[in-house]
Amino acid sequence: MTSNSGLISGLSVSHQRASLDQLEAAAADSQQSLVADLCAESAVREAYALQTCNRVEAYVVTDGAETGRELLAERFAETPEECIRELGHEESLEHLLRVSAGLESLVLGEDQILGQVRDAYEDARTVDGIGPILEDGVTKAIHVGERARTETAINEGVVSLASAAVRLAAEKHGLDGASAAVIGAGEMGQLAAKRLAPRVGKLVLANRTIARANSVAKSIEEPVALETTGLDDLGDTIDGADILIAATASTEWIVEADTLADVSETFVIDITRPRDIPPAADEFEHLTVYDLDRLESVTEKTRQMRREAAEEVEEIVDEEFELLLDQYKRKRADQVISAMYESAERVKARELEKTFAKLDLDEESEAVVESMADTLVSQLLAPPTNSLRDAAADDDWTTIHTALRLFNPNIESAEEAALAGMAPDGMPESVDASDPEAIPDHVREQLPAGLLEELDD
Numbered sequence: 163m164t165s166n167s168g169l170i171s172g173l174s175v176s177h178q179r180a181s182l183d184q185l186e187a188a189a190a191d192s193q194q195s196l197v198a199d200l201c202a203e204s205a206v207r208e209a210y211a212l213q214t215c216n217r218v219e220a221y222v223v224t225d226g227a228e229t230g231r232e233l234l235a236e237r238f239a240e241t242p243e244e245c246i247r248e249l250g251h252e253e254s255l256e257h258l259l260r261v262s263a264g265l266e267s268l269v270l271g272e273d274q275i276l277g278q279v280r281d282a283y284e285d286a287r288t289v290d291g292i293g294p295i296l297e298d299g300v301t302k303a304i305h306v307g308e309r310a311r312t313e314t315a316i317n318e319g320v321v322s323l324a325s326a327a328v329r330l331a332a333e334k335h336g337l338d339g340a341s342a343a344v345i346g347a348g349e350m351g352q353l354a355a356k357r358l359a360p361r362v363g364k365l366v367l368a369n370r371t372i373a374r375a376n377s378v379a380k381s382i383e384e385p386v387a388l389e390t391t392g393l394d395d396l397g398d399t400i401d402g403a404d405i406l407i408a409a410t411a412s413t414e415w416i417v418e419a420d421t422l423a424d425v426s427e428t429f430v431i432d433i434t435r436p437r438d439i440p441p442a443a444d445e446f447e448h449l450t451v452y453d454l455d456r457l458e459s460v461t462e463k464t465r466q467m468r469r470e471a472a473e474e475v476e477e478i479v480d481e482e483f484e485l486l487l488d489q490y491k492r493k494r495a496d497q498v499i500s501a502m503y504e505s506a507e508r509v510k511a512r513e514l515e516k517t518f519a520k521l522d523l524d525e526e527s528e529a530v531v532e533s534m535a536d537t538l539v540s541q542l543l544a545p546p547t548n549s550l551r552d553a554a555a556d557d558d559w560t561t562i563h564t565a566l567r568l569f570n571p572n573i574e575s576a577e578e579a580a581l582a583g584m585a586p587d588g589m590p591e592s593v594d595a596s597d598p599e600a601i602p603d604h605v606r607e608q609l610p611a612g613l614l615e616e617l618d619d
Contacts, residue, residue: 171230
């Protein structure tokens with residue numbers, strides 16, 4: 163995985179198009195195993211995978227875009243088509259930058275995704291999935307994520323109700339060593355559980371289906387005493403909790419007032435509408451109850467602040483995306499220039515060998531002749547080198563093809579294949595450089611006069 167050529171193909175299944183069940187079905191056993199499976203395909207040069215609670219994404223580098231698309235489509239064949247977003251080369255790069263910056267997250271600007279992008283990068287490196295193309299793309303994404311969080315306010319305040327609930331519990335009750343329970347394993351329940359896990363002594367996840375609660379529990383990496391349960395024994399669950407966050411999607415109360423009358427002292431935060439906890443609970447002295455209305459004013463203020471910050475982050479993404487594309491173009495130009503110089507070096511070596519065979523020169527004289535040959539090659543190739551760099555910056559692949567064939571009409575197919583892998587979709591497969599009319603004017607201006615006369619004749 164050392165070639166600087168190739169195109170990225172990406173595939174994303176995220177919360178924007180897929181349900182939690184569909185995301186779970188699309189996920190592999192691990193990021194490492196997914197990358198390893200993709201790299202096992204002979205056409206794949208590099209691979210990267212990002213799996214979180216809210217997204218499953220895979221990226222491959224192949225010689226052609228169609229090859230990459232087909233490989234990813236085969237891997238996610240069982241995922242419903244409407245859940246999938248296919249990404250081309252530049253789309254993949256820009257998407258990675260946006261993901262790392264928090265612009266594509268369920269909670270705008272959330273911090274966790276940046277660490278997940280880093281972890282996925284290390285996982286891919288572990289199984290040899292990262293090469294020069296993805297190295298530049300993923301490290302740029304991490305850099306953008308860091309800039310977004312240090313230069314803007316996109317991650318400040320509390321934007322989700324779950325975050326607001328946990329902050330409120332910390333301020334009004336205290337979390338250190340506390341026993342907490344979260345009822346509901348949907349989006350808000352997941353966020354609340356993940357915010358609580360590193361700060362409490364015990365955490366209970368209660369959900370209608372225990373399988374869903376177990377799935378959320380597996381995604382929590384913090385070392386906390388963790389239990390899962392159903393909703394049949396909510397009285398016992400609440401009675402054993404210092405702090406309760408209710409976050410189900412139920413249209414009715416999940417617990418009766420009579421049950422709450424018998425539980426121990428509990429700090430209750432209900433972040434649902436309609437409420438999970440009946441209004442009668444507000445009158446119990448042993449319960450401290452906060453409902454949605456008391457949280458929304460705080461979260462809405464933060465949401466507005468983050469939306470404003472997101473505009474600044476969009477500018478950072480645009481700026482860094484252009485820099486990344488320029489970085490790739492410079493590397494493409496350098497690879498083409500290297501091929502040109504290698505071709506010239508082969509010609510120089512061959513002609514020097516013929517010359518030295520005909521002339522009886524001592525070592526000092528041979529060194530003078532060789533030095534002159536080196537100077538001629540450098541001076542002749544300097545102007546075309548500058549033109550090739552300009553052509554790469556302008557996506558002028560016709561000029562690059564012409565120059566390659568001009569300096570070596572019999573250029574080896576391997577070099578052409580490498581070039582084809584670097585160029586965007588739609589680049590001509592070949593250019594007839596033997597036809598002087600096919601040579602762009604700005605290339606002709608850089609060529610030696612004798613060579614132009616020979617071509618025109």
